[in-house]
Amino acid sequence: MKAALQKKLLDSFIEIIRKTSAELPKDVIDAVQAGRKQEADASRGKYAMDIICKNIDLAKVKSAPLCQDTGSILFFVHYPHKHDYDVLQKLFKKAVMAATKKGYLRQNSVDSLTGVNNGTNVGPGSPTLHLEPWKKDSYDIRLILKGGGCENVGAQYSLPDSRIGAGRDLTGVKKCILDCVQQAQGKGCGPGVLGVIVGGDRATGYLATKEQFLRKMEDKNPNPDLAKLEKECVEEANKLGIGPMGFGGKTTLMGVKIGALNRLPASFFVSVSYMCWAYRRQGAVVSGAGEIKKWLY
Amino acid sequence: MRSDGNTMIKLSAPFTEEKIRGLKVGDMVEITGIVFTGRDAVHKWLHEGNMPPMSLKDSIIYHCGPVVMQKKEKGRAKWVVTAAGPTTSSREEPYQAGIIEKHGVRAVIGKGGMGEKTRLACEKFGCVYMHAVGGAAQVLAESIKEVQGVFGLEKFGSPEAIWELRVEDFPVVVTIDAHGNSLHKDIEAQSSKNLSDIFGALKK
Incomplete structure (x- = not known):
C-alpha cells in the first residue's frame, strides 16, 4: 500500500475515532430525548436526563470526549480484499495512538498482569479489530466505544x-x-x-x-x-x-x-x-482512496 | 435547607454538620465550594494511616479521575480540568467509613452508590453520599472553575492524585443521607418487588 494512501486512511480512521468519542449518533440522541420527555417534571429522573442532554450537546460543541471513560475500542470493518490486512492492522493501531495523543481517547488500557498503563491504548486485545475483506472497493468502518x-x-x-x-x-x-x-x-x-x-x-x-x-x-x-x-x-x-x-x-x-x-x-x-446512555457508535463509508464519503449513523 | 418535594438546593461552603444533616435522600443539590478528588490509590493510602497535607475536616471527597491539562496563561502554567465525571464508588466501600470517621469528611460524591458500612458511617458521623450523573464528563467539568492545588501527582499519577477543585453549582443528587436512608436500597427493594410481580404474571 502506497504511503500516500496510508496517510489518507490514517487521517480518516482518526476522524472516525474523534467523532465517535464526542458525538452520539442521531438515533441514540432521539432515544435519550424521548426518555427525557417520559420523566416527570422536577423529578430526579428528569434532572439526570437534563444533565445527560446538556452533556451530549456540550461534548459535540467542544469536540471533547462525551464521557471520560472512552472505553473499549471495538472496530467492525469491511475492507477491499485487495488491500493489505497487515498494513491495515498497523494503521488502526496507529490511529488509536494518535487519537489518544490528541485527547479524543483517555489513556485507558492497562496491562492486566503488571498494572502498567503505557498510555497508548494499544496492547493485547486493544483495540479490538474485526477486519473482514469484501469484494467492494470501499471500506465500511464502524466503531463502538464502550465504557467499563x-x-x-x-x-x-x-x-x-x-x-x-x-x-x-x-x-x-x-x-x-x-x-x-x-x-x-x-x-x-x-x-x-x-x-x-x-x-x-x-x-x-x-x-x-x-x-x-x-x-x-x-x-x-x-x-x-x-x-x-x-x-x-x-x-x-x-x-x-x-x-x-x-x-x-x-x-x-x-x-x-x-x-x-x-x-x-x-x-x-x-x-x-x-x-450505557453514552452509547458511542459511529460508522463511515471510506473510499478505496482513503477518504470519508458518507457517515452511516 | 430541607425540601419536601424535589426542589433544588444550593449547598455552599463551609460544609457544616448542620447543613449536611439538613439534606435528605432525593434532594437535588448544587454544590459551590471546594471538593477534593480521591479514588482508589488515595483511599487505600488514607486507610493505611497516612495524613494528607490538607485537612479533610468538613470536606467533600469526589470519586473522580479527572483529565487535567496544563495550559500556559500569561506565561504561567495553569491546570485546567477537561473531563471530570464520577467513577464507580463501590470500590471504596472497604475504606470509606473509616475515612469519614477519622477525617470528619462531610460528603462523598461518586456514582453507583455505596453499601451498608458507608450508610451507617454517614448516619453516625454526619456525612452524605451524593450521586453525580455518570458519563456527564463535560457538564461536570464546566462546573469546575479552578484547580487550586494538587497533592500526590507523582506518587499516585494524575487520575489518582488529590486535586483541589473550586466548583460552582456542581449538580448531584443525595442518595445516602445522614439519617440512615439510602435511595439505592429503596430502589433496589422496590424494583425487586416489581420484578417478582412481572415474573409472576409470566407464569400464567
Missing part, C-alpha cells in the same frame, strides 16, 4: 437457571434479560440499551451481543418473535422503576436488541451486554 461501568454489569446465563426460574424458551430468555437489568440497577449508567444473544457458545455469544449495538435504535428485528420479545422487554424493564442513573423513574431501558446463534444440544446460553 456498563461492561461490568453485563451477564451470561446458562439455561435452565433455577435461581430465576428460567427454562429453555423465549420466556426464559425474557427472565434473563429482566434479571440482568435488576442486577445492574443504576451501575451501568442507564437508561441503557441491551445487546442480547440467544445461543452460541460463551465467546461467540458475547461477541455477537456487541454486534447488536451496530443496529439503529429504531430498526425492526426481521424475526417477528424476536421483534416482539424486544418490545416486551423494554416495556417490562421500564416497569421496574430503576430509572435514569438508578434514581427512580420511567426510563430504565431505551432499547433491547436480540439476535440468535445456533447452539449445541447441551448448551443454552443467554448473553447480555449493557450499553
